[in-house]
Amino acid sequence: MAIVVMNFWLGERAQSNFEDASAARDTRIAAVELRNAMQTAESSQRGFIITGNEIYLAPYQAAKIQARRHLSSLQTYLPSYAGSDVKLERLSTLLTAKFEELDRTIDLKRDKRDEETLAIIRTNSGKALTDEANVFFAGIIGQADSRLTAVVEEERANSGWLRLVSGIGALVIIAVVGGAAYGIAGYTRELRTTRDEVNALNSELEQRVVARTADLAQARDRAEVLLSEVNHRVANSLSLVASLVSLQSRALVDQSAKNALAETQDRIFAISLVHKRLYSSADVRTVELSEYLSGLLEHLRTSLRNEGHGVILSFEVEPIELETDASINLGVIITELVTNAFKYAYPDGPGHVRVRVRTVGQQIEVVVEDDGIGRVEGGPAKGTGVGTRIVNAMSMSLGASIEYRARDPGTAAYLVFAPKAKHGLAAQ
Secondary structure: OHHHHHHHHHHHHHHHHHHHHHHHHHHHHHHHHHHHHHHHHHHHHHHHHHHOOHHHHHHHHHHHHHHHHHHHHHHHHHHHOOOHHHHHHHHHHHHHHHHHHHHHHHHHHHOOOHHHHHHHHHOOHHHHHHHHHHHHHHHHHHHHHHHHHHHHHHHHHHHHHHHHHHHHHHHHHHHHHHHHHHHHHHHHHHHHHHHHHHHHHHHHHHHHHHHHHHHHHHHHHHHHHHHHHHHHHHHHHHHHHHHHHHHHHHOOOOHHHHHHHHHHHHHHHHHHHHHHHHHOOOOOOEEEHHHHHHHHHHHHHHHOOOOOOOOEEEEEEOOOEEEHHHHHHHHHHHHHHHHHHHHHHOOOOOOEEEEEEEEEOOEEEEEEEEOOOOOOOOOOOOOOOHHHHHHHHHHHHOOOOOEEEEOOOOEEEEEEEOOOOOOOOOOO
């Protein structure tokens, strides 16, 4: 542990020294480049003052921009040095004053005011600013060099410690390997004994697993039988409810009430048909839509024959497996849409209602269409409006919304939804 900690500490110190050296190098470069930019700007100004030729000012603006950039770099790196705040503040003031003096003399020279230009130069204020700035540059560069030297010295010392720790580590490794070899020999003997004991335990455990697996298989078979019986009884109960609704309907005189009970009977049949499929299926989690919807639509074709004035119902359903709850919702939706098409699409004569269920990519598309009188958008609902609310509620439970598209002639109801990922779609 001591060797590991020592190596880790030396590595951290090496990283810290590298960062310090990089910062000192960047500080030194920024200071040197700032000094060079100021000197370049001053040389450019002097050439223009002496000759009056604008070509000498070509590097002047670039030097000013570089000076600002390098001053910003110094303001980033210098705070790690003692007394840097005062130095930076004074150096910034000097550079501002220096470039103001340079800008002023250049402007006076451009205006042909040579006497005023020479008067400013003779004050030696610019030279004083440059000299003071050079003192700060020299101090900053000296501090950066001192820090680089200190970092190099510390790294040299750390290298010596690293060699010492590596030598000690080598000795420890030799001792550990020898001890390990001795320990492995004893461990091998113990392992043989333990292996024989484990084999005996494994044999006993295998016997227990076989017995437990048989118990679980028997329990699973009982659960499947019970679940099948539950679905069978639910289907029978729903069929009984549908029969009671039918009896009640026959006892009524009001035609609208009889129609409402007939629609309720179809909804109950759509739900009971799922449970009938489940108690005869090996997998109660999903329903095979082609079988379920074919039986449901055949029932609707028979029960709605008198409602539709000779309306023909045809359908195409691809073999798709869908979760049980979603299948119930889909069956109720299709029941409502087909019932509405039979009742309202062809008020004056025969027609055709088509149902199509297929997969589109990873989604299921349901289409119920007719060639009838069409659907008035925004108009009052035909009938009680219960069917529309049922369709909207069931669509929301599937994570979709029903869309009605006008045809020429007729209406098409579209429903597109994605089945839950854990079951997905069956092979087509």
